[in-house]
Amino acid sequence: MTEDARPQGFDTIAIHAGSAPDPATGARQVPIYQTTAYQFRDADHAAALFNLQEAGYIYSRLTNPTVSALQARLAALEGGAGAVCCSSGHAAQIMALFPLMGPGLNLVASNRLYGGTMTQFGQTIRRFGWSCRFVDLEDADAVRGAIDADTRAIFAESISNPGGYVTDIPALAAIADAAGIPLIVDNTLATPALCRPIGMGATLVVHSLTKYLTGNGTVTGGAVIDSGRFDWSASDRFPSLSAPEPAYHGLKFHETFGPAAFTFHGIAVGLRDLGMTLNPQAAHYTLMGIETLGLRMRRHVENAEHVAAWLAADPRVEAVSYAGLPDSPYQDRVRELYPHGTGALFTIRLKGGYDACTAMIARLKLISHVANLGDARTLAIHSASTTHRQLTPAQQEAAGAGPDMVRLSIGIEDAADIIADLDRALG
Incomplete structure (x- = not known):
């Protein structure tokens, strides 16, 4: 194994992932790119960006270099293919569900979740036509029994808030796999320092950046990290990712972007239309917090x-x-x-x-x-x-x-x- 191929340790990744000296100034810490928009090279460059034919920066509701650095670091720490940051942990939960759900569809979730999440899933998402079935995740038969043809995800916390219960993620992942649906794990309380749900079979990981990742009570933010391993085209259950997208001239996210499909959709559709944007200063604070995670x-x-x-x-x-x-x-x-x-x-x-x-x-x-x-x-x-x-x-x-x-x-x-x-x- 060459030196470059040697896996880096957690603390090294927490400091270096997503970070490189600024090419313009040599600044070693990730700068705060406090800008709304970005200069296009020419009309063809602008068109390519808007058509998702080229990666780059358009408008800070969608992408921002400081936020991008944080997304890369979070993906590296969780072992994911990509990440999307947003304005809060609650926003991250909606961002995770948005490409999966639709009117009449449901998710199965733990009955030991944070109270705000219980309210969001039990009450608020009904306004979208979604519903949630709360079950005891310790009861595998109850979890299986709650899943039907309209179920699109299982949702759990790695460590529950406030009870501190620890979840058997591999067991839930096996149930989700058998049902052909993703497992979403809120890893806020454990952080990737204590638990890496993707390595245990989770499809998506969500975080409230507000908590341990920043670690000092100064930021409100959230993130969704995608494993990149789920086959969104294996059935017709997830048309947002597998079917033609009218807003992008019939582009199919999974067919076009493969393991990065969920991440690209989260930016190009989720942040574009929901507008749950993380501001660059909050991203900067979180990057600094993660260095000592x-x-x-x-x-x-x-x-x-x-x-x-x-x-x-x-x-x-x-x-x-x-x-x-x-x-x-x-x-x-x-x-x-x-x-x-x-x-x-x-x-x-x-x-x-x-x-x-x-x-x-x-x-x-x-x-x-x-x-x-x-x-x-x-x-x-x-x-x-x-x-x-x-x-x-x-x-x-x-x-x-x-x-x-x-x-x-x-x-x-x-x-x-x-x-x-x-x-x-x-x-």
Whole structure:
């Protein structure tokens, strides 16, 4: 094997993928290309770009060099063929579904998803004529039973928010493959530092860049990474990718672009018409955040394991839902699929119920009470009264967001200081 062919390590890819010295100035960090539009060489060049006959930059709603660098880095980290960045994690979910769905069609999704996703899939997408069937993904028969001729995808989180459950991605991928539909995995909580769903059989990976990838609470953004391995032309279920596209003179995305079909469609149709654009400054912040992703995730996991163990031994705490604990029922799965850790988000159940949870939140000093996660800072929220309040009590319990639970996103501070603040707040 030559030196150039040697696979690079994760931390090297996190720093270098998608990045090269700027050819005009020699700038080593990716510049912020704060521009709306780009000069065409001539009329033929412009026509070729608009006809998708040549790759390049037209207008920053579609493509931008800073955003392109981030897309290349994300694809490299996840082991994908391409990526499309957009304005938020919720936007990424719609971008992932947009080429697959149509009126009357459905997807099958976990009943343990983030509350906002439950609302998006359970309520909002109905306005498009789409529907979602929520099932327990631990029950393979229930997953298979929910799939019918109108199902176009299975959707899961690698690690669920807020319950911290870890998903058996290979098992779901096998079910999706047998049904001839893609598996979409939200890898926000694990990040590619802890889990690479494409290597386990996922077709698409989505991210909220807002969380660990940026890692400092400064950005709102999302991304869809395509494995490039799904045969969109194997049936007539995915006409957006396999059939002639009227807006491009009958071009067939899969036939024309092969493994890059989903990515090209996401830019040429998704961003063109939905306009969920990531701004270049946010892309720049995320690129800088990703440079330290491996280091940060190791510290996040180390702190989370330490804090969770302390909480599990505290008499004021009824239970801790964290797959990183030695007595977790997911330990066999963790060892096989998540050997580098199960993230830093988990819930604690307090013996005093709802009132004890709100009182604890009020007494926090170091830990921030905010509706975010994946920050360098430790964050806390009472999900039942905030992020999951739109759900029914049964849905809250299924999602791991009952009224007696507090969600903790453990940061990278000194673990002793996190524990001291929790000790004081628990009263």
